[in-house]
Amino acid sequence: MPATQHYAYPDAIVTTEWLAGNLSDASLRVFDCTTYLRYETGTGRPYRIESGRADYDKGHIPGSAFLDLQGELSDSSSRFNFTMPDAQDLAARFAAKGIGDGTRVVLYSRSSLQWATRIWWMLRAIGFDDAAVLDGGFDKWSAEGRPVETAETRYPAARLAARPRPGLFVGKEEIRAAIGDAKVCTINALASDLHKGENPRYGRPGRVPGSVNVPALALVDAASLTFNAADAVAATFGAVGADKSKRILVYCGGGIAATLDAFLLHQLGYEDIAVYDNSMNEWARDESLPIELG
Known part of the structure; x- marks a missing residue:
């Protein structure tokens, strides 16, 4: 084992x-x-x-x-x-x-x-x-x-x-530059309906292209509001391809839920993590930025 x-x-x-x-x-x-x-x-x-x-x-x-x-x-x-x-x-x-x-x-x-x-x-x-x-x-x-x-x-x-x-918070340019970069894993900490584009809460529905979904709520026990055990959290991030060799960029709606993901990634020993500060509040409203549905 x-x-x-x-x-x-x-x-x-x-x-x-x-x-x-x-x-x-x-x-x-x-x-x-x-x-x-x-x-x-x-x-x-x-x-x-x-x-x-x-x-x-x-x-x-x-x-x-x-x-x-x-x-x-x-x-x-x-x-x-x-x-x-x-x-x-x-x-x-x-x-x-x-x-x-x-x-x-x-x-x-x-x-x-x-x-x-x-x-x-x-x-x-x-x-x-x-x-x-x-x-x-x-x-x-x-x-x-x-x-x-x-x-x-x-x-x-x-x-x-x-x-x-300075590397702990990033803006939209670094997020855009990371699209398609195999050395970066971009994680959306929002709920799955927002990730899939089923909820237009932030404007244009959808996600940063190529990003994977680890909702912050999935990392916490719903009854006690305590962090899930390290084994379970590690498995959750591992399942979406968040490898420790990659730079990890985390976003959400306004840079809040993303910090829960980032906090636990740090706790798991990931060393290159950043939060997209303005997240979908900015991305979804900027028509020049690509968005992905489904």
Whole structure:
């Protein structure tokens, strides 16, 4: 039998048990990263963005602060949602929230882990490596009857120097250049109906030509919202030809779900992974870019 696959960076995934036992650590910075996408029809936009702040105010993990991805950590000058700011700018925004040298960061979200993995990938892109995702998120914490509080936490500002890793996010030109390149595997993290072109949510229905489909939802246990076991995740990526010798480009609707795929690829030891930041929000609306159905 093949050797059991293990995640390469176990410190980047923490359990609810671990977090409960470490909440008193003065160096710990815990953040609720929740955003909701409210899907609408007939509005000309794929979804309405709703901050998770209201739910944070109703109850959150004790001592945790809130990060508003669209409102505080995205490029407000971009015509697309959730676009990464400049690395230096983003580092300053994170520092203002209390993330910096000497801190250990734990990120969690509600209903979906992808909001926590998005912030994790952004931190990694600017060179901050002492961050982890809470496996199961707030849903698991709450289901276990663990304590919550309503008082807002604000951490003191920190110092954070950006050490950018520019290859972790890419734009449409690199995605287009990769079409037909046998050395690249392009992965769509959206649901299969969007991949096949059965759902026109983002404009022109379809996918980047030649891309394969690994929905982010397929990598997480639906009941517990915990990451699937490493063996199962490795088999899922292996089945679509995502070989470790290839550059892996991951996209979705707006660069959010793609980070869950990217996070677990990194955990499996893949070394050349990038997320297409604006994803189908950009690709589907640009008539000059090719699209594939079926």
